[in-house]
């Protein structure tokens with residue numbers, strides 16, 4: 001079974017304005033709310049691609065109820081530990097063609113909540129897959145993902161990881177199966193300036209080799225991605241198109257990789273599908289659907305480095 005974990009879900013409040021006037025009352029041209037958070041987005045895209053997953057995490061209050069109701073509507077099974085405080089609201093606003101995000105403060109996860117959650121994870125078995133995605137709430141230690149990766153390895157569970165900052169720096173020490181930092185997160189991880197594609201390739205290889213990560217996918221937005229496994233490195237171009245709403249493009253890439261890897265066990269095919277999925281989301285108003293992904297596959301060009 002595939003599980004996604006979202007420690008820090010959200011109600012994503014997506015707002016479109018023609019123009020933004022600072023210090024004035026702005027009225028939206030168009031707005032909507034949807035369940036967000038990186039693990040949840042991965043589950044939503046997997047479902048659209050035709051692969052079932054169980055969404056795990058923490059949710060509280062009226063916003064938490066919105067998130068779980070939303071997942072019910074999309075027919076995604078879920079097990080969320082109930083928190084006392086409200087799940088955050090993240091504002092995604094687009095004006096003058098510029099996307100701006102304000103992500104809310106996370107509710108508190110107590111030790112008791114966390115233990116309830118780890119009891120659930122301990123039941124996973126050989127062959128299961130877990131996606132750990134998104135930021136960690138401030139109430140948790142920065143090495144939480146690292147601890148979980150270690151624990152899941154003891155149960156022969158493969159871990160796909162998509163996070164940033166200290167949580168990423170710690171978690172890679174446990175050698176997850178797959179990671180997808182973007183090139184900025186990669187630069188931050190090694191505290192180096194990344195100025196050329198050569199720099200990105202060098203650091204991607206270093207990440208793969210030093211931390212024994214089977215699949216490293218470095219996403220570079222409109223510039224595609226670098227994919228490195230234990231055998232070779234590849235550059236993948238991204239399809240060209242009009243970016244409508246890029247929130248969730250990275251999560252779609254993770255879901256696309258997982259979907260294709262699960263089907264074929266082939267990393268290059270999986271990376272190609274990942275890029276088509278990310279771009280399909282960037283080119284549409286919300287997360288991609290399978291037809292959109294497959295219509296872009298021919299536009300992803302792969303070259304071995």
Ligand SMILES: Nc1ncnc2c1ncn2[C@@H]1O[C@H](COP(=O)(O)OP(=O)(O)OP(=O)(O)O)[C@@H](O)[C@H]1O
Nearest residue numbers: 182219220221222224238248249250275278279282
């Ligand atoms: N401008 C774009 N044009 C084409 N494809 C894009 C564009 N932006 C994103 N993508 C697609 O989405 C993938 C992931 O994008 P990106 O590198 O921005 O990830 P990310 O930083 O994790 O994204 P986010 O945090 O917005 O979800 C890219 O590899 C690419 O396939």
Ligand SMILES: O=P(O)(O)OC[C@@]1(O)O[C@H](CO)[C@@H](O)[C@@H]1O
Nearest residue numbers: 010036037038090103134135248
């Ligand atoms: O604050 P985090 O956990 O890093 O990111 C959360 C978030 O911005 O990521 C998703 C898009 O990738 C959104 O649905 C959500 O609001």
